[in-house]
Structures are given as C-alpha cells and as structure tokens.
Amino acid sequence: MNYISPPDQQAYYEQVWHLVRQVPPGTVATYGQIADMLPPPPGVELQTYKAYSPRWVGSAMAACPDDVPWQRIINSQGKISQRPGAQKQRQLLEEEGILFAKDKVNLKVYQWHGPGAADEPRQASLF
C-alpha cells in the first residue's frame, strides 16, 4: 500500500488533535472531514494533500494524547475501521448515545458540522 507522511508530522498531528478535541460527545466526524478542515502543510500540493491527508489523520489518532476523543473519528462510510480496539470504539460511541445500524452510523444524523456550526454550543456574541 502507498503511504506518505506530512513534512512536519508532529505539527500536523497537533492541529488534528486540536480540532478533534472540539468534536462534541454524541457526534462523529470522518477522517477526511477533519483533514479537509485543515490547510495543507507548507510545501504539500493540494492534490497530494487530498490524496493522503485522511490517512495522516488516522495516524494522528493512533498517536493521540489521552484527552483527545479519538473514538468520534470514523471512516467516510460511517463505519469503524477494522483493527484491534474497534469494538471498544463502538462501545464508547454507543455510550454517548450513538446508534449503529448494520455496523454503521447514520452520518446525516450524527456527523459534526465543524467549529461554529449550528448544533455547536457557542460563546456569547461579542456585540
């Protein structure tokens, strides 16, 4: 299988973690979605970024600190990618109230819409 890594892996991972920490309980985001919310690192062509960034997000999840809700990141099909620990991920999501139908969640219902989206708690307006 092909693979490439971001130029500054650590810096990129930290951006991913920062974003994932904002995903609220009871909602999910996809690897590709998280990747698309971040800018391509310096020197990475957009095309290259689009091709590999979802996997970079996956790698970031594999190495994330304990305070990152890694379980809320699933694949673009609404399923939990096969790996050791997948069962626990599903359990954690179900504990947050997410329902699975035939091993997949309905993204139209549970997908996070990004920072500042309508379903997000928000700080009071500055005006």
Next chain:
DNA sequence: CGCTTGACCGGAA
C-alpha cells in the same frame, strides 16, 4: 542496512 506495515478516500471497473 532492508524489509514490513500502516485509524483513508474517491473514482473506475
């Protein structure tokens, strides 16, 4: 030093 192995995704067949 030389393998092996990765939390992905969209389009084509």
Next chain:
DNA sequence: ATTCCGGCCAAGC
C-alpha cells in the same frame, strides 16, 4: 452494491 487502484513516506523490527 462490491472490488480494485493510485496516491509514492517513515517508524519499528
């Protein structure tokens, strides 16, 4: 719906 393919790196053994 399902399988296959390209994308072409770096850490760990």
